[in-house]
Amino acid sequence: MTAQAAPWWKQVDDAAQLITSAVNAAAARAGRDGTYSPPRGSPPPRRRRRAASLRHLAEVIRAHRLAPGRAVDKDGVAGVLAGDLRYLTDPVTVVAVAKASHLIAAVPFGADDAQRLTVAVDYLNALLAAAHEADRRAPDRLPVPRPAAALVARDAGGRRTVVTANAAAPGPAAPGAPGGPSWWRRLRPGPAWMALAAIFATGVIVGVTGSRLADPRAGAAEIPAGTPDRTGPANVPDPADPVCLPSGAARPSGAMVMGPAGSPDTVSPNWWPNKPALDLAPTDTGFVASVPADSLAPSDLIGIRSGITIIKGHRYRFDFTVQSDRREEILLRIQDEDPPAYRESLMESVPVGPTPCRLSYTFTAAATSRASGEVTFQLGGKGAYRVTVEDAVLLDLSG
Known part of the structure; x- marks a missing residue:
């Protein structure tokens, strides 16, 4: 007779079934x-592919960056659709699969829809934790472990001896114990060795800390000479009062990596949005974007300039003028376009406001991206607003 499942696991199954069904x-x-349509920049498939297949859903998730910080492949998609709790308990993955399905079907999927799914997954996780705790408190509900099989043997004198099947054979003595290996007793750390190890560890920590603090302003907005320091000890611009370059400030000499529309010709001709929901109009030197209200995270809506080549170890400078119809912060990332890592060389929170502000960031490329680098402004998760980026120029200063 099959034992009936505990009531708390029935609740877990019901909650998982609701999410899986949706x-x-x-x-x-x-x-x-x-x-089916292939990802941007990919050649068309040799044979016809079915829309919303596991592979197609995974491609859409990667192409539209629907699961930031996750590497969702077709196995992950299959896990969500099959109700595998390893995947179904991750709200980012579940929402990504649902978003990808709606994108393929050209059906709206708003912030409320994503929030409902996220709440459902959180509820499932709470039920799952409660079920494990209930199992711990009610061991009589768990399967009874079978006793170990017993073997009967006879010694040389004919006496019966009972030996359990899982009895551990006597092994060598533990290191340092009486009868244990002598090498441990010889190498057992004494006070002198411990003091030497402490001195060495202290030196390593000081060296690492010093190297991390050697340039506290690396990657932060450059402040021209003579500009009052209004940004605090770390020289990070205050969102309410960003430090802007003076009007007409000269640019340093360097090779043009990305400039106005169409320059250089190896870069994508102009800026483009990651989703149709982002109303992005490219201009000769930048873009104007009207950001809708129904986005949850910055990476939901992105303005992108792709096809950029950056070389690991080279020093770069990125200048641009930004303006918004209200005070906000947007996320700037200069990165590689290859998922799932999207390795960044620069990531900064950029203050924006009604007054146009010219900003400059210098950085050293962390990885080489040959025609696969991109400059991105992540604009989502802030509600509805309008932002303008103009005169965006990326220079290689290492020449």
């Missing part, structure tokens, strides 16, 4: 109404 319904609709 995501599967979205994926089924995408398979019925959607069409």
Whole structure:
């Protein structure tokens, strides 16, 4: 007779089933109404592919960066659709699969939809934790462990001896114990060795700390000579009062990596949005973006200039003028476009406001990206606003 599941696990199953049903319904609709299109920049497939397949959903998640910080492949998509708790308990992955399904089906998926799924996953996690705790408190509900099998043997005198199957064979004595190996007794650390180790560890910590603090302003906005320091000890611009370059400030000499529209010709002709929901209009030197209100995270809506080549170890400078219809902070990332790492060489929170402000950031490239680098402004998660980026120029200062 099969034992009945504990009531708390029935609650877990019901909650998981609700989430799985919702995501599967979205994926089924995408398979019925959607069409397959290859990721941006990829050649068309040699054979016809089915819309909303596991591979297609994973491609859409990567192309639109729907799961920041996650490497969601077709196995992860399959885990969500199958109700595997290893994947179903991660709200980022669950929402990403649902978003990808809606994108393929060309059906809106707003912030409220994402929030409902996130709350459902959080509730599932709470039920799961409570079920494990209930199992711990009610061991009679758990399967009874079978006793170890016993073997009966006879010694040389004919006496019966009972030996359990899982009895551990006597092993060598532990290091340092009586009868243990002598090498441990010879190498057992004494006070002198411990003092030497402490001195060595202190030197390593001081060296590492010194190297991390050698240039506290690396990557921060450059402040021209003679400008009053209004940014505090770390020289990080205050969002309410950013330090802007003076009007007409001369640019340093350097090779043009990215400039106005169409220059150089190896870079994408102009700025483009990661999603149609972002109303981004490119200009000759930048873009104007109207950001909608229904986004949850900065990476939901991104303005991108791609096809950039940056070389590891080279020193770069990125200048641009930014303006917004209200005070806010947006995220600037200069990175590689290859998922899932999107290795960044620069990541800064940029203050914006109604007054146009010219900012400059210098950085050293952390990795080489040959025609696969990109400059991105992550604009989502802030509500509805309008932002303008102009005269964006990236220079290689290492020449």
